[in-house]
Amino acid sequence: MSNVTNLAVVREARRQQEKPNSVGKGFALLHRKIMDTPFYRDAEASHLWVHLLLRANYEPTMVATDYGDIFCDRGEFITGRNSLALETGLTADRVKALLRKFTNLDIITTKSTNRFTVLKVVKYDEYQQFSCPADVQPVSSPNPQPVRRVEDECPADVQRLSTDKEILNTNLISKDIKCASSAENPGKKKPSISCEQVVEVYRRVLPECQGINVITDKRRNLIRTFWQKAGKVTRKLDGHAFGLSDWEAYLTYISRNCRWMLENRPDQRTGKTWRKKALEYFLDVDVYAKAREGAFDDL
Structure with missing residues (x-):
């Protein structure tokens, strides 16, 4: 019976994985502030967090599913813990626990139904700028534009990382x-x-x-x-x-x-x-x- 249950879980995850998912551009920005998170030293937690950033839609899109078209805003995507487990190699229970931790940290929100979950990266807009980084554009574009200075368009808090x-x-x-009380030191x-x-x-x-x-x-x-x-x-x-x-x-x-x-x-x-x-x-x-x-x- 357990083998039948496991097979059903895998099939469900594969069905979700096969659904169209618009992720926009071929890159995602990874801010160094991830090193300040309380879960950074947890390899599985960091792996799942980076995976969520890569899976999130870069722009608003309508996703076709078995239950009709579902609108996903920028920073959102349709998923489930079984699907995330299959994609990341983690167990479904571990994914569930980590998603609960991310929710408690206010870095994601979820809207669940009995069929699927819409997951949102809370500060996606803050760290995934539309026009940054510029030096990636010539690589992905068939007609590359002159490289512009990153600091002209990147968030100010990215610029400060060098200081x-x-x-x-x-x-x-x-x-x-x-x-x-202590004596005041001159200078x-x-x-x-x-x-x-x-x-x-x-x-x-x-x-x-x-x-x-x-x-x-x-x-x-x-x-x-x-x-x-x-x-x-x-x-x-x-x-x-x-x-x-x-x-x-x-x-x-x-x-x-x-x-x-x-x-x-x-x-x-x-x-x-x-x-x-x-x-x-x-x-x-x-x-x-x-x-x-x-x-x-x-x-």
Whole structure:
């Protein structure tokens, strides 16, 4: 019976794959910001994300299906988890889990029926410009036009990639976090972050967690220590120091994907109650590293 079921899944996926799908031009732009995503080090997740970018329609189109013509806007395409599994080599269950993760990260949306799913890449327009890159046009066009400078028509945030060092220097605060009074140093000073700012982000992003009313010396030391250790992890993963925006992104990921940390849950086996986490728990570099790897995601 399992062989019959597997055969049915393959046939369904192949039928979807054989349907016309207009993908427009023969290239897709891959922004370097993909390296900042929390799933970048997950090979299967990155593979599926790139596949979605390649499958998305470059322009609005009417797709003919067995159920009639379906309109797909730019950045959308018709698919299903079995079809994506066949195309990428992943299992259908893994595709389902990754699509749920992408939805939680607000990078895709899906509209499903009992027959198919229309998947949309949320920021497709932002990173897939109509006129960029220009140096690809002479290769794909039978009548190549003179090559124009890419920066004339590409998004501004693409141009800034060449000046990464200037941007990232604004976040070099691992030794400049001001959790206690200190003497002012003459000359040019690096931007600093206070413990109060760190706690304010914690309160705003994770209001469900245990509250904090006083920043004790122990908590100040925890923040300092965490900032330095998290900086080493972030440099390995992202190539820059740990900043306030990274702290907020870390807690935001927890709020969306690790709900078990934010709830009091009774344990029927032991009779005890699983308590929601507090600030001190998140100021653990091992928790930060494992969260970045997706090890704490809800099942």
